[in-house]
Amino acid sequence: MASKGGPIAVGTDGTDFAHRQRIAAQYQISALNKSRLKYCIFFHYLLFFAMLAKLSADILDRLDIFILEIEELQVPEPLWWEYIWCISLLLSFLGLSAVRKNRVKTMQRYMTGIIIFGFAPLLYAAVYYFRDTWKYLSTGEIDHIMVWQGYPYGLLWYAFILLAIQVHLFSLYFASNLVVAWRARGTKKDE
Known part of the structure; x- marks a missing residue:
């Protein structure tokens, strides 16, 4: 073993330690993807708060709380898909738990939940607002389409939908x- 300023073992130049300094690929992949997934979950939270701001008028109405400033915005009534999409935020806790404990099955449940409660409502919304958005983009007119604060309502939703789909895809x-890396490691933590 070579040490700084000390004797060097016969037959080596002191660089034989380099092979021991490498980290296995599955651990590098796991660490990198854990970090990236946490960023995606953070952006999911940001999108949730944007959705919550939109739903706040309806939530306050259901609680019989009157705030003049919010009522003056005349926010359109929410559709069922908006509340269902909000359920997808709860899945982030499942994903974070899987990341913390390297649990394959929990991560698979997170992925299934994102498909059901994240993608399905967004796809419904994309179909629902497609006609108004296409009409506005092709003609530029806002006659006979839903408008909020002077902006085409469907186009505003498409901006949200595109951001949310990107976050969910990533x-x-x-x-x-992470599931592939954890399985390559040969972990027994399936549950």
Whole structure:
């Protein structure tokens, strides 16, 4: 063993330690994808708070709380898909738990939940607002389409939908990379 300023073993130049300094690929992949998945979950939280701001008028109405400033915004009534999409935020706790404990089955449940409660409502919304959005983009007119604060309502939702789909796609990609890395490691922590 070579040490600084000390004797060097016969037959070596002191660089034979380099092979012991490498980290196995599955551990590097796991660490990188854990970090990236946490960022995706953070952006999911940001999207949730944007959705919560939109739903706040309806929630306050259901609680019989009157705030003039919110009522003056005349926020359109929410559709069922908006509340169902909000359930997808609860899945982030499942994903974070799987990341912390390297649990394959928990991560698979997170992925399934994101598909059901994240993607399905967004796809419904994309179909629901497609006609108004296409009409606005092709003609530029806002006659006979829903408008909020002077902006086409469907186009505003498409901006949200595109951001949310990107966050969910990246989340699924990083989660699947984690599942592959954890299985390559030969972990027994399936449950």
